[in-house]
Structure formats: structure tokens, C-alpha cells
Amino acid sequence: MSERCDMRGAKNLRMMVVQSVLFLYCDLSKDCGASSSGKSVLISTSSGNKPLGKSSAFLGLNIFTKSLDKRDLSSTATEALRTTSFTDVGDGCQWRIEEDGVTLCIRVDFTTVQKRLGASGKSMLLATTGGNKPIGGTGLICGLNCYHPVDKAFDASQLAAGNGGEDEVQVGQTRPMEGGFAVSYTTPTEMHVTYTYRAEEMADGHTASLPACFVGDLKVTVFVCAPKAARARTEKTATKATEEDEKHAASSSPTPFLSQASGPNCSEDLSLERGKDSKVRNVTVTCTTAPAQGEEAAASPGSHSGAYTIDLCFDPTLSFGRSLSGKWVTVASTGGFQRVVDAEDRAVCRFSLYAGRPAPPLSEAEITAAVRAVLAAKPKARLPSLSFKEVLTEVMSMLDLSEAMKETVKPKIKEAVMAFVQAATT
Numbered sequence: 001m002s003e004r005c006d007m008r009g010a011k012n013l014r015m016m017v018v019q020s021v022l023f024l025y026c027d028l029s030k031d032c033g034a035s036s037s038g039k040s041v042l043i044s045t046s047s048g049n050k051p052l053g054k055s056s057a058f059l060g061l062n063i064f065t066k067s068l069d070k071r072d073l074s075s076t077a078t079e080a081l082r083t084t085s086f087t088d089v090g091d092g093c094q095w096r097i098e099e100d101g102v103t104l105c106i107r108v109d110f111t112t113v114q115k116r117l118g119a120s121g122k123s124m125l126l127a128t129t130g131g132n133k134p135i136g137g138t139g140l141i142c143g144l145n146c147y148h149p150v151d152k153a154f155d156a157s158q159l160a161a162g163n164g165g166e167d168e169v170q171v172g173q174t175r176p177m178e179g180g181f182a183v184s185y186t187t188p189t190e191m192h193v194t195y196t197y198r199a200e201e202m203a204d205g206h207t208a209s210l211p212a213c214f215v216g217d218l219k220v221t222v223f224v225c226a227p228k229a230a231r232a233r234t235e236k237t238a239t240k241a242t243e244e245d246e247k248h249a250a251s252s253s254p255t256p257f258l259s260q261a262s263g264p265n266c267s268e269d270l271s272l273e274r275g276k277d278s279k280v281r282n283v284t285v286t287c288t289t290a291p292a293q294g295e296e297a298a299a300s301p302g303s304h305s306g307a308y309t310i311d312l313c314f315d316p317t318l319s320f321g322r323s324l325s326g327k328w329v330t331v332a333s334t335g336g337f338q339r340v341v342d343a344e345d346r347a348v349c350r351f352s353l354y355a356g357r358p359a360p361p362l363s364e365a366e367i368t369a370a371v372r373a374v375l376a377a378k379p380k381a382r383l384p385s386l387s388f389k390e391v392l393t394e395v396m397s398m399l400d401l402s403e404a405m406k407e408t409v410k411p412k413i414k415e416a417v418m419a420f421v422q423a424a425t426t
Helices: 233-240 243-253 292-299 364-376 379-385 390-396 403-424
Strands: 014-020 021-026 040-047 058-065 087-089 092-097 103-109 122-126 141-149 173-176 182-186 192-197 207-209 218-225 284-291 304-314 327-332 338-341 347-358
Touching: 021 040, 021 058, 192 218, 192 347, 207 304, 284 338, 304 347, 327 379, 364 390, 364 403, 379 403
Parallel strands: none
Antiparallel strands: 014 021, 021 103, 040 058, 058 141, 087 092, 092 103, 122 141, 173 182, 182 192, 192 304, 207 218, 218 347, 284 304, 327 347, 338 347
16 A cells, blocks of 8 residues: 555544555644543544554554644744654654645654563554654644554554455445454444354353454444353453443443344344343344254254354444543444353353444534533523532533543533523623
């Protein structure tokens, strides 16, 4: 991929791969609105850690400023980086500002990077800015980390694989994925993720995970593992990445979920564990026995191989509000790991699904509009004596924000409330 293309799911961030060298491009004159915390303005973001092709590497990048008033793209502010050569920053990273004076180019040459074990012990750091670093005198800050999991081999030759738009799953397509998964985009309102589960392959505590899957800006994560009385460490690790987002999804108003006794989520006496389906949002599961094959089938025609085909179906057009972190809009969720059990309540396997899109920045105009809508419904005479706590709760409910975001948005809501009350009572 020797031409620039948008990085999937990112904002104001383009990429290009030339052999084993990655180039990232950002227009410093643009902005993406307030960050999810509301404490800064995003200029460019990868919106989380994004896979770099099929190389097994992930990249996370944020460029931001405390206020747009602090941004300075004058020739004096950009002079130090506006050169034909690149300037080293952090470990394994270089950058420069292009001739137009507004485009930041970051260069990572994977043939020269020095790997080192990350602080968590679970990843190998390939390149990093070493924290948030100022971009010359522009008043903008950049933070970048690039890594790969310790249990995955990094392959620089695959940096560009799957980054082209032609690799996206389109309506009517079925795309086989690595690890026994497949993704089918049946209709605009129906998407399936299927996986063939074999107990013998999960005996060592292995957790199967859906490889990076892109359907526009929709992010889908799926984990499948063997049932255990106590969750395996691998399952806990897999859950941690999405459990905060799923908690809020599970507390949102539920969508109808098909009963365990009958319906498309049940097949051949297999269903979700009793009492667990109340957490599920916009997901139905079908689990069917896979017929025996080869010598096993010849010895016992019609016998069961011990394998199961799990089909997870959801509507990609639905939305259940912001996740707990505020960074995602939940599309579908199992609310954590769920067990699939047979007619005798014996566990077959466990699985977790979360699908979401990057949440748009919460603007000051949205907050002001929500405050006005809430207060306009109150009698004018009561405005001076209203409890701010109650107003805050109503505004957050209207904006569909989780409790975790209260402290972030509270100052802006309070400011908007005071302005409304002052204008209404003078």
C-alpha cells in the first residue's frame, strides 16, 4: 500500500505503508471536537488501539490540545519541524511537518525498531513517543504507542494487508476469518459471526477470539472458551478489554431477547444459561451440533462429533447509547461472558460479544440543548429552588450518559444551568 488511505475507525488520520515503513498523516488545522473526558480537544485520534493490517501489531495515537486557542500553526511555531528530514521523537518514531505547514507526518521504520517488553508484561513495545510530547511550538500534544502481544509474532510484511476498502465485509458477503470464525453480512439489518467449537481444542484453557473485523466504523469483538467453574485467566483477560463498555450496555433499556425454550436462539436442546439472557442486548445465539466426519462418521453414521457450530446474530443498525467509558456507542452486547448449556443444564461453552462504534464527541451545544430541554419543562417560579442534583440526573439521562461520566460533564452542565436560570429570572 504505497498510497495514503484513511485508517479505519480513526479520525483525521491517514496511513501509508512502504515496505516495512509506516507513515501516518494528520491535518493539524482540523479538530475532532472535545475528547470523551471533555478536558481537551482532539485534533487526531486512532480511537483506541487499531490493528496494523495482519502484522499482529496495534497502534494507538492521540493528538490534542487543552484549547483551540492554544493552537499555533504559524511559520515560527512550525519552523523546527518543517524540514525535509525527520526528527527523532521517543523510541522508534520520527516526525516532521510537511511543506504545507499543517500536515504532520510520523514515520516508523520497523526494520530498525528495538523491541522491549511493555510494563504489563503482555505486549512487546515496537515504537512509542514515550508519553505525550509537544509538536514543536504548535501548542499541540501527541502520544503514540505501537506494540504486539507477546504471544503473537510480528510480521512487518503484513502491515498493509487488509487495509484496503475492498477487504471490508459488504452486504451480501460472507468472509472466512482465521481461527475458525466467519462473518456474514446477510442484510443491512442482519449480521452473523459463526464459530465451530471443539472441546478438545479448548482443553488447555485456550480462548478463541475473532480476528480484527471491519464493517465501516463498527468494531466487533468475540471471545469463545471452554466452560469452567471458575473463569480461566485467559477469559478474565479477554473480558477486561470490553467489560466496562458491556456493563453500561447491560444496564441500558433491554431489547427483546428470544426465550430459551424456543426460537432462533435455541437449537437441538441448546440454549443460554438460565437467568443470564437478561443481560443480552441485540444478540441471538444458535448453537447446533456438528455432524461427525471422516472415520468417525463411517463407524457411526449420524453420530455427533462433539463439535458445535455457534452462530451469533445482531442488527448492526441498532444503538443503545454510550458505553460506560463514553468512547463507544453500543450496538450489541452479551453483557460479558455467557454460558451455552444443553437440555440438562450442562455447559457447552462460554462466549462474549461486544459491537460498537466510536462515540461522537459530546459538544457544548448538545449539553446546552439538553439543559434547556429539561429546564424549559419546569415551572419558571421553581427554577431558583431546583435541586441541581436532580437536574444533573435528568440531563445525563437525556444525553444517555453513564454514571462514570458524571464528573466529566458536571461542570459544563452546571454552567449551562446557571446561564439558563439567570436568563429566565431576569
